[in-house]
Amino acid sequence: EPEVTQTPSHQVTQMGQEVILRCVPISNHLYFYWYRQILGQKVEFLVSFYNNEISEKSEIFDDQFSVERPDGSNFTLKIRSTKLEDSAMYFCASSVGGAPDTQYFGPGTRLTVL
């Protein structure tokens, strides 16, 4: 069964460094999403992406964040200058269409900012 994959599974970085989290959505899916989950807290929407542009973003998704679909298979989240509070699990998700299609989540990347 096709699935969303994410790399790396765990990323450790120093405060102020740039990180790029990578995702490969399910191949026939058209809508892509990033969520984050700080340890012990709820899943939070960051951004949705369709047709090579951002569809919607949350207040968390400030100028430090950017997303890109550099080729036909990858979907990336870049954090320009990481802060301690960016430490979280980052989940990528994809869906075939918009509502009401189900979003399928990848296994996540645990980002630790020191």
Place this chain on the structure above:
Amino acid sequence: GQNIDQPTEMTATEGAIVQINCTYQTSGFNGLFWYQQHAGEAPTFLSYNVLDGLEEKGRFSSFLSRSKGYSYLLLKELQMKDSASYLCAVRDRGGGFKTIFGAGTRLFVKA
């Protein structure tokens, strides 16, 4: 504002039935989802409701009342592997399909 409330924890016995409630107040509504999340893992889809009523899917059922801003997830014939967090999530009406998650209900299934 956006608010989704669900109980923090519940405990039930193997083989029993448990109902997890969710109430929501969101600026828009375009469907309600239930996800299961085991510790350290990604959420996995369980059910979706956009119209009022009950949706049944094997051992899991989900109910929605839009006028009351209320949903529940019903789990039957509980198994030990059902011990997990259950996340209620509401999709916003906007074109970006923003999904707002509740904090989750941790279900403990005991023998």
